[in-house]
Amino acid sequence: MAEFPAKVSTRTSSPAQGAGASVSELRPDLGFVRSSLGALMLLQLVLGLLVWALIADTPYHLYPAYGWVMFVAVFLWLVTIVIFIFYLFQLHTKLYMVPWPLVLMAFNMGATILYITAFITCSAAVEPTSLKGSRPYNQRAAASFFSCLAMIAYGVSAFFSFQAWRGVGSNAATSQMAGGYA
Numbered sequence: 673m674a675e676f677p678a679k680v681s682t683r684t685s686s687p688a689q690g691a692g693a694s695v696s697e698l699r700p701d702l703g704f705v706r707s708s709l710g711a712l713m714l715l716q717l718v719l720g721l722l723v724w725a726l727i728a729d730t731p732y733h734l735y736p737a738y739g740w741v742m743f744v745a746v747f748l749w750l751v752t753i754v755i756f757i758f759y760l761f762q763l764h765t766k767l768y769m770v771p772w773p774l775v776l777m778a779f780n781m782g783a784t785i786l787y788i789t790a791f792i793t794c795s796a797a798v799e800p801t802s803l804k805g806s807r808p809y810n811q812r813a814a815a816s817f818f819s820c821l822a823m824i825a826y827g828v829s830a831f832f833s834f835q836a837w838r839g840v841g842s843n844a845a846t847s848q849m850a851g852g853y854a
Contacts, residue, residue, distance in 0.1 A: 698761045705760065709776075712829045713756045716783075719822035720749035726815040727794075730808040737797035738812075741819065744790040748783050748826075755779065773837040780830035787823035794819050 704710040724745035732738035755776070758764045764772045795816040802809035 698763075700760050701762050704762075708832060709829070710756075710759065712825055712832070713752060713759070716752050716822060716825045716829065717749065717756065719818050719825060720745050720752065722818040723790075723794075723815050723822060724749060726811045726818065730802075730811050735797060735801050737793045737801070741790045741794045741815070744786045745819070745822075748786060748822075751779065752783075773833065777830065777833040777837045780826055780833050783826040784823060784830050787819060787826055791816065791819040791823050 705714070724742055727738050727742055727745065730738070732742060764770070794812065798809065798812045798816055802812060
């Protein structure tokens, strides 16, 4: 049997050393915020927040239509926050196996369709659920307006993400130079 060596290396290293980014290396990409994708996502976050905050301040639980509007607004607001953080901190580049242009296009198209239903539902329910001129009426009417704007913002994002997925107007060189943002 072999003797135990006199000098044993007790140096340890982490498996992630040299591969990938540590938490301390995560820095926000301010170029993303200035891009059209980043600006549209910020607009979607503000409009979505306005929609659900305006509805949440009324007795929405009495009317099922507003439950749907709240679900759409809050769900899409949360998912948009997650995607925004992924792009802001460039985490989407760490998950290179995910087809991000396709995921973004599918999300934006689905969000547009959901906001179309939320806008129609919210607009149709304003008049029968509250007295004209009352505070709940004004809040629900404002929520309808902002849900329409959110629907348009998601629709524009769907159009741009469709173009990015198809590769319209760019090639590999311009995509690399622009950091992958439109």
